[in-house]
Amino acid sequence: MSAGDVFVIPCLSDNYTYLVRCHETGMTAIVDPGEAGPVVAELEDRDWSLDLVINTHHHNDHIGGNAELITRYGAKLIGPKAETMRIPGMDQKVAEGDTVMIGALSGQVFDVPGHTSGHIAFYFPAVSALFSGDSLFALGCGRLFEGTPDQMWQSLQKFRNLPGDTLVYCGHEYTQSNARFAATIETGNVALKARCAEIDDLRARGIPTIPSRMDKELATNPFLRADHASIASDLGMEGATATEIFAEIRGRKDRF
Template identity: 75%
Template sequence: MAAGEVIVIPCLSDNYTYLVRCHYSEVTAVIDPGEAGPVIAALEERDWNLDLVINTHHHHDHIGGNAELIEKYGAKLLGPAAETARIPNMDETCAEGDQVLVGDLKGRVFDVPGHTTGHIAFYFPAVTALFSGDSLFALGCGRLFEGTPAQMWESLCKFRDLPASTQIYCGHEYTQSNARFAKTIEPDNPILIARCQDIDGLRARNLPTIPSRLDVELATNPFLRADEAGIAANLGMSGKSPVEVFTEIRKRKDHF
């Protein structure tokens, strides 16, 4: 039997929240519940209880379901230590170097400032899953509402050494728009061109593009590839630092 599983739950207009279930202990966590209703429906469909609510950052579309779920199930709330003042009623906080437990599933915590200053992400090797919130998206990254381009580039680079097969569970279904933008940065990338076709096919059938695989992101996501010489050349920035190239890519995406 597999150690656990991840359930993808669409919520709000384009958010994703996730159930993480440890099969051995039957402990279940929800990550970034933007609203409670879809989570409750998914739990009741499977006859599961909810033990833990986990937040990656303080934005309302990631914590909006916290209170209702905690009241209904008596779940504990865990989130970023750096956002204690902005996420109410956390029972436990964590930061880089800490380990979080969902039953027997062990999660590694990353500090990934950029989208917010206190944003964190979680990697659970037993289910080969990275929960990146609004830091890394499929073919994109989060807007820099609070952090700097240098911070976000450093944050994203933390993910690049994870196993190639890592499944990336991000906060939003932005992939089709991100794909259109990525082609403006690397129009001749054959892996990207093929991926864009696959994405269009999935969305035409109203299917999620999430999770994506890390090796595919490394081959196609311009925000993870700001140190590629070909991308710098495409932008007329040959010889510039990865942070300078990343800054230009982010600026272009903000106005895309």
């Protein structure tokens, strides 16, 4: 029996927020609530309260529901220590090496600067869940609004040793567009071609592509594969460093 559950809640235009429930204690948390309404509706439908609000970074489409949910439920707020000045009212400020508890569920904190300078991610092994915010996406990664290509490349490396069955819960439903772009970067990747078809089928039926799996990301996500010879060859960048190749891929995605 699983130690807990994760429920995907669509919000805003293309965001996801995640409801996490510990079976042992009944403690409930929401990750990156871009707005409160869909979260309240889900909690009321399940007749649950809310104990924790957890943020990965300061952008409003990830914290926009904080105030209403905290006021309504008396929830405590956990977020990145490095973004203290940009996320008001944090009760627990965390950074790499810290642990976050949702009841009996223990989460490891990663510092993953790049999208924002203080971005963090959370890995909860008991539910095989990585909450990556806007660092790692299904078949993509976040825009570098506040960081450098080298920072983001180093940040993404922290996820590559997680178990292959880790479920990646990211911030947005960008997967179909990311897949179209990825297919232009690594043209001979058979696994990527199959995944693109699978994603098109899911979206045609209105089904979320999230969560994805880490093993699939490692096999198909060009932003995790910048050190693979096949990508260097396709880009005509043999001999370039992984950071240089990552920067080229990110630049192409920005213009895609």
